[in-house]
Amino acid sequence: MSFFSRKMDYALLVLSHLHGNPDGSSAREISAKFSISRPFLANIMKTLCHHGYLSSHRGVHGGYVLIRKPEDIALADIMQSLDEPFHLTDCSKDIEKQTCSARTFCPIRTGMSGVHDRIRTILKDVTLAEILDPTIRPSVSLQFGLELVSNGTHK
Amino acid sequence: MSFFSRKMDYALLVLSHLHGNPDGSSAREISAKFSISRPFLANIMKTLCHHGYLSSHRGVHGGYVLIRKPEDIALADIMQSLDEPFHLTDCSKDIEKQTCSARTFCPIRTGMSGVHDRIRTILKDVTLAEILDPTIRPSVSLQFGLELVSNGTHK
DNA sequence: TGAAATGGTACTAATTCAGTTCTATTATTA
């Protein structure tokens, strides 16, 4: 299994395509361009619309338009809209609910939590804007008393 | 679905437990301690042994012993041994094989590759040692003309 | 009025995951 579901993958394609087509596009058009099942893609676009990423127009020349700014759409958001919020392990949920029977003596609890946070940080940091233009890297948050400085080699 | 499979989660428990028990332990013992299905855990321990993480001893007082150093066991290694190597999307494999039909015009190809690399970096950087003691953070590699300096606040 | 689009919901097939089962082998101990 992949980390991103196909829904997630196709959603990114849709959002990217719509960003490049400000006048909008239809499920038919996009499914044809990327050779994706049309009804499946249509379902995904319905969901994206339902969650406020797209606006829709019915009818013969209908379709969808991207209405959120790429820099405001984080991977974590899309994931949550289409599938479920990111979690590292099954027991991540249990831990929040305090139902894990090993919670008092689990040897990996703290360590796993750190890994969870690091991946989650990426998913919240990376936006559609960065997917579209990977040379743009927005704020990177670091921890543990470290800070970032530019050494100028990116110019 | 979680990012880590149960096999992965249980494997980390096993490795952590065995690190704290240098004389070794059995599937029975560990499954009892963490309330995990014994045959399922046994399968996982067989796999870990097969991949060189553990040594095994049969017989009445048999069991397994951790034979690799925690700092040499990266999350990416365990994942590859138990499940399959990390990949962000289905098409990650296609891209390597150059079979993705959209590879010449895919608008998210480069961006996704960047995300893939960032997560993969975490999985290769984080070792069992860090899971056991999260205050230890080994080398963090950064890209794009940035470098790390300490600001001293961690002292 | 017919075609092409979305809206909403329910359904189904295929795959994957989690766990089981079974048999064989090895080692200890009574």
Place this chain on the structure above:
DNA sequence: TAATAATAGAACTGAATTAGTACCATTTCA
């Protein structure tokens, strides 16, 4: 030497999830 407790290896199964379909309704335009 027989019972027991462990690993070794392989095949199998049930449940859950994912991926994809199907259907019908509604809207819009030509």
